[in-house]
Amino acid sequence: MHHHHRSSGEFKRPIVLLIGSPNVGKSTLFYRLTGKYAWISNYPGTTVDISIGRAHLDGVEVTLVDTPGMGSIYAVTEDEKVSRKMLFETQPDLVVHVVDASNMDRMLPLTLLLIQGGYRVVLAVNAVDELEKLGYRANFEELERRLGIPVVPTIAVRGIGIDELRSAMLQALRGRPKGLQVNLGDELEDAIRRVASVLTADYPVSKRLLAILLLLGDEEALKMVSRAEAEPRRITALLEAVSRQGVRQALEYRLARITDEILKHVLLAVRPAPRPMGRLDEFLVNPVTGTLVLAAVLVALYLFVGVVGAQMVVDFLEEKVFEGAINPALNSFLEERLPYKWLYELVGGDYGIVTLGLRYAFAIILPIVSFFFIAFSIIEDSGYLPRLALLIDRVLKKLGLSGKAVIPLVLGLGCDTMATVTTRILETRREKILATLMLALGIPCSAQLGVVMAMLPGLHALLIWVLVVSGVLMVVAYIASKLVPGETPFFIMELPPLRIPSPRNMAMKTLVRLEWYLKEVIPLFVLASVLIWAGRLTGVFDMVISALAVPVELIGLPRESAVAFLYGFFRRDYGAAGLYDLAMEGLMSYRQILVSVVTITLFVPCIAQFLVMLRERGLKTAVAIFILAVTVAFAVGYIVNQIMILAGV
Amino acid sequence: MSEKLENLVRDLWIAIKEEGREVGDKELSPYDLEELEKAGYVRREGGRIVLTNEGERVGRKLVRLHRLTERLLSDVLGMEEEVYERVACRVEHLIPEELEEAVCTLLGHPRLCPHGKPIPPGGCCLSGKRYVETVVHPLTELEEGGSGRISYIYVENPQVMTRLMNLGLRPGRRVTVLKRFPAYIVQVGNTQVALDYEVASRIYVVSGPHH
Numbered sequence: 113m114h115h116h117h118r119s120s121g122e123f124k125r126p127i128v129l130l131i132g133s134p135n136v137g138k139s140t141l142f143y144r145l146t147g148k149y150a151w152i153s154n155y156p157g158t159t160v161d162i163s164i165g166r167a168h169l170d171g172v173e174v175t176l177v178d179t180p181g182m183g184s185i186y187a188v189t190e191d192e193k194v195s196r197k198m199l200f201e202t203q204p205d206l207v208v209h210v211v212d213a214s215n216m217d218r219m220l221p222l223t224l225l226l227i228q229g230g231y232r233v234v235l236a237v238n239a240v241d242e243l244e245k246l247g248y249r250a251n252f253e254e255l256e257r258r259l260g261i262p263v264v265p266t267i268a269v270r271g272i273g274i275d276e277l278r279s280a281m282l283q284a285l286r287g288r289p290k291g292l293q294v295n296l297g298d299e300l301e302d303a304i305r306r307v308a309s310v311l312t313a314d315y316p317v318s319k320r321l322l323a324i325l326l327l328l329g330d331e332e333a334l335k336m337v338s339r340a341e342a343e344p345r346r347i348t349a350l351l352e353a354v355s356r357q358g359v360r361q362a363l364e365y366r367l368a369r370i371t372d373e374i375l376k377h378v379l380l381a382v383r384p385a386p387r388p389m390g391r392l393d394e395f396l397v398n399p400v401t402g403t404l405v406l407a408a409v410l411v412a413l414y415l416f417v418g419v420v421g422a423q424m425v426v427d428f429l430e431e432k433v434f435e436g437a438i439n440p441a442l443n444s445f446l447e448e449r450l451p452y453k454w455l456y457e458l459v460g461g462d463y464g465i466v467t468l469g470l471r472y473a474f475a476i477i478l479p480i481v482s483f484f485f486i487a488f489s490i491i492e493d494s495g496y497l498p499r500l501a502l503l504i505d506r507v508l509k510k511l512g513l514s515g516k517a518v519i520p521l522v523l524g525l526g527c528d529t530m531a532t533v534t535t536r537i538l539e540t541r542r543e544k545i546l547a548t549l550m551l552a553l554g555i556p557c558s559a560q561l562g563v564v565m566a567m568l569p570g571l572h573a574l575l576i577w578v579l580v581v582s583g584v585l586m587v588v589a590y591i592a593s594k595l596v597p598g599e600t601p602f603f604i605m606e607l608p609p610l611r612i613p614s615p616r617n618m619a620m621k622t623l624v625r626l627e628w629y630l631k632e633v634i635p636l637f638v639l640a641s642v643l644i645w646a647g648r649l650t651g652v653f654d655m656v657i658s659a660l661a662v663p664v665e666l667i668g669l670p671r672e673s674a675v676a677f678l679y680g681f682f683r684r685d686y687g688a689a690g691l692y693d694l695a696m697e698g699l700m701s702y703r704q705i706l707v708s709v710v711t712i713t714l715f716v717p718c719i720a721q722f723l724v725m726l727r728e729r730g731l732k733t734a735v736a737i738f739i740l741a742v743t744v745a746f747a748v749g750y751i752v753n754q755i756m757i758l759a760g761v
Numbered sequence: 762m763s764e765k766l767e768n769l770v771r772d773l774w775i776a777i778k779e780e781g782r783e784v785g786d787k788e789l790s791p792y793d794l795e796e797l798e799k800a801g802y803v804r805r806e807g808g809r810i811v812l813t814n815e816g817e818r819v820g821r822k823l824v825r826l827h828r829l830t831e832r833l834l835s836d837v838l839g840m841e842e843e844v845y846e847r848v849a850c851r852v853e854h855l856i857p858e859e860l861e862e863a864v865c866t867l868l869g870h871p872r873l874c875p876h877g878k879p880i881p882p883g884g885c886c887l888s889g890k891r892y893v894e895t896v897v898h899p900l901t902e903l904e905e906g907g908s909g910r911i912s913y914i915y916v917e918n919p920q921v922m923t924r925l926m927n928l929g930l931r932p933g934r935r936v937t938v939l940k941r942f943p944a945y946i947v948q949v950g951n952t953q954v955a956l957d958y959e960v961a962s963r964i965y966v967v968s969g970p971h972h
Contacts, residue, residue, distance in 0.1 A: 133927065183927030215952050217929065218928065243951075364926065364931065368931070388937070388939055389939050389946070397940060397946070399942070498955065501955070502943065502955035505943065505944050505955075506944070514957070515944065515955070515957075539920060602918070602959060603944065603956065603957035604924045604925065604954065604955070604957075605955045606928055606954055606955075
C-alpha cells in the first residue's frame with residue numbers, strides 16, 4: 113500500500129475523482145453531488161473537457177472532478193488517456209468508480225484494478241432500477257463484503273442514493289485505502305512481484321498496479337518509471353526477461369473470472385428477462401420506418417427551433433429589444449457624448465460591438481441555439497441517436513464516415529462551431545477531417561437556415577436548394593473520402609435502452625452547453641465586430657470586396673452582394689441576411705436569389721467555426737478546407753447560374 | 762467440476778449402469794464420496810452408492826465423450842492404443858459441449874469405442890445427421906435470434922479490440938444476434954451493441970444449441 117505525499121499541505125480540499133465508462137450516468141451523478149455548478153475546462157495540452165466542482169460531504173468540502181469516459185485500464189482514446197493521467201497525477205484522495213448496474217460484469221474488473229492501485233475506492237452502482245427492470249435483484253451488502261470497499265446503489269437521474277453516496281465518500285476519505293486483493297494466478301503474480309521489487313522510487317500509484325501496467329507494455333507507465341528510477345535500464349532489462357506473451361489476455365481472463373464469481377453471489381435472476389428488442393426499437397432501426405421517423409424528427413426540430421425559436425423569440429428580441437430600444441438609445445447617447453466618429457463606430461453605429469456583436473449574439477444566435485440545445489438534449493437523452501447512427505451507418509460509410517458521425521452532423525444543424533468540437537467523438541483522424549469538411553461546407557446552422565428559408569421564393573426554389581446543396585455535399589464528401597488518407601472507419605456503438613428524458617437532466621445539459629457557448633463563441637462575435645470595424649476603417653475591406661466582386665459578378669450576381677459574402681465570414685447568416693436585404697429591395701431576380709442562396713450556403717464557415725477548426729484540426733487542414741469551400745461555392749454558383757440561363761429562368 | 766470428480770462419476774456410471782454392479786460406499790475414499798454427494802451426483806442407500814438423476818445424466822455424457830474421444834484419436838489421428846488411452850483421459854475434459862455433436866458426426870455416429878464398448882447415442886445420432894457444420898463461424902453467419910459463444914476475435918486495430926472488450930465482447934462470452942440489417946445488433950450480457958459488417962465478421966463464435 114502506498115502513501116500519499118501531498119506537497120500542498122493538509123488544508124487543501126481533498127480531491128475526489130469520478131471514474132467510469134461513458135454512458136453510465138457519471139456526469140448526472142456529478143451534478144447531483146456538486147449541486148449545480150461546474151467549471152468546464154480543457155485538460156492541458158489536449159482537447160478533452162473535464163468538469164471540476166465542489167461537493168459538500170456533511171460539512172467537509174471536497175473538489176470533485178468528472179473525468180472523461182474510461183472503460184478499462186488500457187488507455188486507447190484521448191479521453192481515456194486523460195482520465196488515466198489524472199488518476200496518476202492528481203494523487204486523488206478518493207476515487208468513486210461509477211458503474212452501470214446492468215453491466216457490472218464488464219465494469220467491475222476496472223474496480224478491482226483501481227483497488228490494486230492502492231486508491232481509496234467507493235463503488236457507485238448506478239441505474240439500479242434498470243437492473244430490476246431486466247428481472248434481477250442485487251445484494252449490495254454481499255458485493256460490499258466481497259469487494260471490501262463501500263458500495264452504494266444509486267439512481268442518479270432521480271437523485272436516489274446521493275446522500276448515502278456522500279456519507280460513504282466521507283467515511284472512505286477518513287479511512288485508509290482498502291479492498292479485495294485479488295490473486296491473478298501464480299504466473300502473473302510472480303511476474304508482478306518481480307517487476308514491483310525493482311521499483312525503488314516513490315510513485316503516486318501502487319507498485320503493484322504499476323507493475324501490472326508495465327507488464328501490459330503500457331508506454332505511459334514506462335515513461336513514468338524511466339523518469340523516476342535511478343537505473344531505469346534494470347527495469348527494461350527485467351521486462352525483456354519476463355515473458356509478457358499474453359499478459360493482457362491472462363489478466364482479463366482472471367479478472368473476468370473473479371468478477372463472475374463475485375456476481376454469482378450478488379445477482380439473483382428473479383424473473384425471465386424481457387424481450388431483448390422492443391417494438392419501438394424495431395421501428396426505429398427498420399430502414400423504411402426508421403427513415404420516416406428521421407424525417408419526422410427533422411420536421412419537428414425545424415418547427416421547434418426554426419419557427420418558435422428563430423422566428424417568434426428572435427423577432428421579439430431583435431426588433432423590440434435591440435432595434436426598438438437599445439440600439440436607438442445607445443446610438444443617440446453615443447452621438448451626443450462621443451466626439452470621435454471612429455470610437456462611435458466601434459461601439460455603436462451599424463456594425464459596433466453592442467449594436468452588432470452583442471445584438472447578434474444575444475438576440476439572434478442565443479435564442480436559436482438555446483432552442484436547439486433543448487431539442488438536442490431530448491434527442492440525446494432518449495437514446496435515439498445511437499439508433500439513428502446504426503440506421504445510417506451504411507450510407508455514411510460511402511462517404512468515409514461511420515454511423516457515429518451522425519451526431520456532429522445533426523448538431524451542426526444547430527451550431528456548426530459546436531458540432532466541429534463534437535467531431536472529437538469520432539474514432540479516427542480521417543473521420544474527424546471528413547466530418548469537419550462536411551460541417552464547413554454544406555451543413556447550414558440554425559441561424560443561417562432561418563434566413564435562407566425566409567429568402568427562398570417558394571417551395572420550388574426550396575427544393576432546388578436542398579437538392580443542389582445536399583448533392584454537392586455528397587459528391588465533395590465522396591471525393592474527399594477517396595483523397596484523405598487514413599484507416600477505414602469502423603462502427604461499434606452501445607445501444608442504451610430507450611428512455612424518456614428527465615427534465616432535470618435536459619436542463620443541466622442545455623445549461624452546460626449554453627455556458628460553453630457564451631464563453632467560447634460570444635467573445636468571437638465581439639472580435640468579429642472589432643475586425644469589421646478595423647477592416648472598414650483601414651480600407652482593407654474595400655480591397656477584399658473589390659476582389660470578391662470578380663467571382664460574384666462571374667456567377668451573375670449584382671456587385672453589391674460581394675459585401676454580403678465578406679460579412680458572411682464574420683457571421684455566417686449575416687451573409688445570407690445581406691442578400692436578403694438586396695432581395696427585398698428588389699435588386700435580385702429569381703435566378704439571382706437562388707444562385708446566391710446556394711453559394712452562400714456552401715461558402716466558408718463563420719469566423720467562430722474557422723477558429724475552432726484551426727484549434728481542432730490544425731492550420732493546414734483548416735486552411736485547406738477554407739479554400740475548398742470558397743472554390744466549391746463559387747464553382748457551383750457558376751454552374752447553377754449557367755444551367756438556369758440555358759433553361760431560360 | 763474438477764477433472765477428478767468427472768472421472769469418478771464416469772467410472773461409477775460404467776460400473777452401475779453398464780456392468781450392473783453394486784458399488785459399496787467403502788470402495789471410495791470418504792472425502793471423494795462427500796464431494797460427490799455435495800455436488801448432487803450420488804446418494805448413499807444402505808451401504809450402496811446410487812447415482813442421482815443428475816449423476817446419471819452427467820456420467821452418461823462423460824462416457825460418451827470419453828469413447829468418442831478415443832475414436833477420434835485412434836481413427837482420425839491414428840494414435841496407438843497405449844497413447845490414445847492416456848491422451849483421451851485428458852482431452853475429453855477439454856471438449857466443450859458444443860463440439861460433442863460435431864465430433865460424433867465427423868466420425869459417422871460410431872456405436873462402439875475402439876475397445877468394443879458401446880457409445881451412448883446422442884441427439885445427433887438419433888437424427889442421423891450426415892454432415893458436420895463448421896463449428897466456429899463468424900458472427901455474421903448466425904441467423905437473427907441465433908447465439909453462440911465467442912471463441913476468438915481477429916482484428917488488427919487495437920482500438921477496435923479495446924472497444925469490443927470494454928463492451929463485454931470478449932472470448933468466452935455468449936452473444937445473441939438480434940438484427941442483421943441495416944447493421945448488426947448483438948446482445949452480450951445486458952448490453953446491446955451495434956456493429957458494422959466488417960467488425961461483426963471478425964468475431965468468431967462457436968454456435969451453441971438453439972434455445
